[in-house]
Amino acid sequence: MSSAGSSTSGGGRRDSVRQRVAAELRAALVGGDLAPGQVYSAPALAARFDSSATPVREAMLDLARDGMVEVVPNTGFRVTEVTRAELDNLAEVRLLLEVPVMGDIAEFHSDDDATRIRTLRRLVEAMKRAEEANDMVAYLTADTEFHTAFLTLHGNPELVQIVRRARERSRLHNLVPLAEAGQLTASTLEHEQMIEAALDGDRERMQEIVARHIGHVRGEWATA
Structure with a gap:
């Protein structure tokens, strides 16, 4: 035994x-x-x-x-290397999938979903600690868990896997300089804004936040 x-x-x-x-x-x-x-x-x-x-x-x-x-x-x-064209394609996939789905979650989530959404605040706090420590592995680990947990509320595991793969394929350059300059703070705060938009049932605001958030991948994050 x-x-x-x-x-x-x-x-x-x-x-x-x-x-x-x-x-x-x-x-x-x-x-x-x-x-x-x-x-x-x-x-x-x-x-x-x-x-x-x-x-x-x-x-x-x-x-x-x-x-x-x-x-x-x-x-x-x-x-393996990822070209700019591939990054553009991956960002487009994320915009097409995540923006409307996160809007649906904000508009149609249940009371149980709301409880799960509130628990995501712990991951935002983990991102803040990682950013302060310039620990980008910890930051991106918490970031991925946040987004996949949020998307899971939609109830489509295939979609979650597609988005996860697109996120992982979107290689970024070294983010430590951005963390040291405090430029990740806006992205970190957007996670808090997603939580609040969802709890408020604000579809339009959620979609605007998510679109802006994904834009970082092809903006300052990709050229750090």
């Missing part, structure tokens, strides 16, 4: 480590911490993310399937 319990516990820890490493790797890619065109070995990334090489390899293979990295045999993984 104790052996089975131990095995289950160990498996849970491994899954937790893999999920953490995968989330941090994705955030590092999106935030530009891992440079396009650069090749990284699994052991080097494992040391960087305080992990063993196995969960790093597993996470990077998932990222390869998503087109974010490519396998370099006997060496590691090369970070």
Whole structure:
């Protein structure tokens, strides 16, 4: 009995480590911490993310399937580059999907949804702390969780996955200079504004905020 319990516990820890490493790797890619065109070995990334090489390899293979990295045999993984045209296409996808869906959530959410929306304030606080610490991996991890949790209220998991992939493919340059200059603050505050617009049932305001928010990806964020 104790052996089975131990095995289950160990498996849970491994899954937790893999999920953490995968989330941090994705955030590092999106935030530009891992440079396009650069090749990284699994052991080097494992040391960087305080992990063993196995969960790093597993996470990077998932990222390869998503087109974010490519396998370099006997060496590691090369970070793929994203062109300006691709960034424009990804931003268009997000505008077409997120703006009306977030408007629907603001207009039609239930009382239970409102309770879930209020809990998203903890993620905004996490973004503020990460911004103050210039920790862009933590910032983008909380940012992704915020947006996917919000979109989940619409009830279409396929849409959530499409938006998540579009967000992850929208590589950004190094955001640390923006954080140091206080230029991420406006984006962080927009998350609070989304929460308030949703709770107020204000569809028009929500759609305006979301459109402006996505615009950062092709504006100052992309040219940092």
